[in-house]
Amino acid sequence: MKAVIIRRYGATDVLQYEELEQPQIKPDELLVRVHASSVNPIDWKTRKGMLSFLTGNKFPMILGFDVAGEVVAVGSQVTRFRVGDAIYGSTKFPGGAYAEFAAVPENLAALKPKNLSYEEAATVPLAAMTALQALRDLGHILPRQKVLINGAAGGVGMFAVQIAKAFNAEVTGVCSTKNLEFVKSLGADRVIDYTEQDFTAEMIQYDIIFDAVAKRSLAHCKKVLKPNGVYISTLPTPDVLIQGFFSMFFPGQKAKFVMEKPNAQDLVYLKELIEAGKVRTVIDRTYPLQELAAAHAYSESERTVGKIAISGGGV
Incomplete structure (x- = not known):
């Protein structure tokens, strides 16, 4: 699969678009074909090494927490989702969403809000x-x-x-x-x-x-x-x-x-608010996965109004 990875910490030039093996899911995980992700400050702070005391030096590393896409396989213990479901949610720390496929724990996912596109849904979780x-x-x-x-x-x-x-x-x-x-x-x-x-x-x-x-x-x-x-x-x-x-x-x-704790219950609650028209998302800019470096640079400029979406992945 195609993915954007880092092999060391640093500036945006450490983000490399490469071919990697598809992730192997655990019994409690979903394999998701990623239609969209987004950029959060924690992504580029991780890339810079600001959280290296937590992430260590295990490379190559795929960043990105927010994910929206289609379930293509489910682990043996998964009960809430089926192949073909459109979901949104979070990957585990330190990420994994900047790729064609991502492993998403069942307890960090929910069905995608019906009134949002994949790009819009991917800007919501974190x-x-x-x-x-x-x-x-x-x-x-x-x-x-x-x-x-x-x-x-x-x-x-x-x-x-x-x-x-x-x-x-x-x-x-x-x-x-x-x-x-x-x-x-x-x-x-x-x-x-x-x-x-x-x-x-x-x-x-x-x-x-x-x-x-x-x-x-x-x-x-x-x-x-x-x-x-x-x-x-x-x-x-x-x-x-x-x-x-x-x-x-x-x-x-x-x-x-506040230290965000991703969980399915809050995703379901947010889905209800979004589908009721009480909460909406606003996308400032959308970048293809291949241009993730530019998306990170824009996020670091602190000029973003709303969110930055990343399209591509497994579309």
């Missing part, structure tokens, strides 16, 4: 589950709460705005000037242009502040977080870890960081 788990599991979001999403036009932020609205929260999105209308179209009740206004200098206080781009520290946000509010970041920064530790023992503001 980013949307991160947003969902941050707001629901860490923030314990409730109706009518005031929620602020920093980085509301990015991949995670885009889903966070919509998921918060699905919980009937009052949502404020923070983004750049050019993305104001986009964030409004996602359903945000209020939008702040960070180039013109600093949300941490406002008089308004929020029940939940979700920093989806990890650009503002808890110290910056304390004044605009309610006394029992929750600050959530996508990075385990020292102040989040320290405040998070002390907040376990004392009342007051909480600090947490």
Whole structure:
């Protein structure tokens, strides 16, 4: 099969489009013909070696977590899927989606939302589950709460705005000037242009502040977080870890960081939201698998609005 691999960590030029053996699935896995994948920051951070303490030096390595495609074989223990099913889901760390075929654990997959193309479906899993788990599991979001999403036009932020609205929260999105209308179209009740206004200098206080781009520290946000509010970041920064530790023992503001845990139950829940029209995905650019290096470079530029899709693979 064709796949994009790395044989060492480094810049985008380490991504090589080559021929590899098709993966052998385990009893609890699906063999999926990949129709599409997507790019998340964790993919290029892994490529650069920033997570080498977890990934080690076992090469060649196929990256990519998000996958959407057709089941072509099932392991002996699989009960929820059949050959021919259209699915979306996640591969196991450190990836495997940037290929014609991928091994996908049954417990990390769900049937693809009927109203999404393969490219659209492939942009959902990691980013949307991160947003969902941050707001629901860490923030314990409730109706009518005031929620602020920093980085509301990015991949995670885009889903966070919509998921918060699905919980009937009052949502404020923070983004750049050019993305104001986009964030409004996602359903945000209020939008702040960070180039013109600093949300941490406002008089308004929020029940939940979700920093989806990890650009503002808890110290910056304390004044605009309610006394029992929750600050959530996508990075385990020292102040989040320290405040998070002390907040376990004392009342007051909480600090947490989200580490996405892929699972079938959340994929099914997101599928229901998507098919009900409460959540949609937005693709900024689509690249063929052979041009993955360009897709990584664009993601690293941090100019992405929504998500980057990767088409090809096993189409």
